[in-house]
Amino acid sequence: xxxxxxxxxxxxxxxxxxxxxxxxxxxxxxxxxxxxxxxxxxxxxxxxxxxxxxxxxxxxxxxxxxxxxxxxxxxxxxxxxxxxxxxxxxxxxxxxxxxxxxxxxxxxxxxxxxxxxxxxxxxxxxxxxxxxxxxxxxxxxxxxxxxxxxxxxxxxxxxxxxxxxxxxxxxx
Numbered sequence: 001x002x003x004x005x006x007x008x009x010x011x012x013x014x015x016x017x018x019x020x021x022x023x024x025x026x027x028x029x030x031x032x033x034x035x036x037x038x039x040x041x042x043x044x045x046x047x048x049x050x051x052x053x054x055x056x057x058x059x060x061x062x063x064x065x066x067x068x069x070x071x072x073x074x075x076x077x078x079x080x081x082x083x084x085x086x087x088x089x090x091x092x093x094x095x096x097x098x099x100x101x102x103x104x105x106x107x108x109x110x111x112x113x114x115x116x117x118x119x120x121x122x123x124x125x126x127x128x129x130x131x132x133x134x135x136x137x138x139x140x141x142x143x144x145x146x147x148x149x150x151x152x153x154x155x156x157x158x159x160x161x162x163x164x165x166x167x168x169x170x171x172x
Contacts, residue, residue: 005141006066009059012148016056019155020049040109043097044158047117050090051155055148058083062144076139077132083147084128091121113161117154124150 037045062079070078094117098104124147130136131143 002141005145006063008141008145009063009148012145012152013056013059016052016054016059016148016152016155019052019152019159020056022159039100039103041162043103043109044162047094048155048158048162051151051158054086054090055151055155058086058151059148062141073139076141076144079144080128080131080147083144083151084125084132087121087124087128087147087151091118091125094118094121113154113157116157120150120153123147 058079061082062075065075065078098109098114103109127137127143127147127150131139131147137143
């Protein structure tokens with residue numbers, strides 16, 4: 001694995017950790033630390049935490065495999081398959097959660113964020129399949145890192161909505 005890939009993976013791990021940490025701060029200072037979250041807020045914070053912590057954990061998979069001296073071809077196949085499994089599971093889980101009456105009503109969740117969420121996870125899944133198969137992309141760190149970024153985009157959007165929604169409703 002080249003040094004550029006290592007630094008990028010560590011950077012993604014850092015960004016994912018920051019989003020996770022900030023979501024905890026938002027939860028603590030939002031006045032809802034006692035667990036009285038509206039379903040949409042609970043959905044956002046849960047997704048934000050799981051996606052950011054998942055990206056953080058998965059960014060260390062190829063680094064650990066490199067330390068174990070796993071050959072590059074096998075390293076990127078297994079890393080992509082683990083990211084594929086995570087994104088696929090979470091994609092299906094989210095669809096199931098969105099069928100709940102408290103989240104399925106119009107206007108509860110911002111529609112374009114929902115679309116961006118599924119587009120990003122779909123792109124991450126497709127890239128990992130292509131990377132593992134070595135089809136249409138060169139097997140390596142590029143598609144894997146892009147998949148991690150596609151995981152962090154929805155987490156970042158949810159963070160923005162979690163922070164900015166209460167700020168916009170405060171009377172100054």
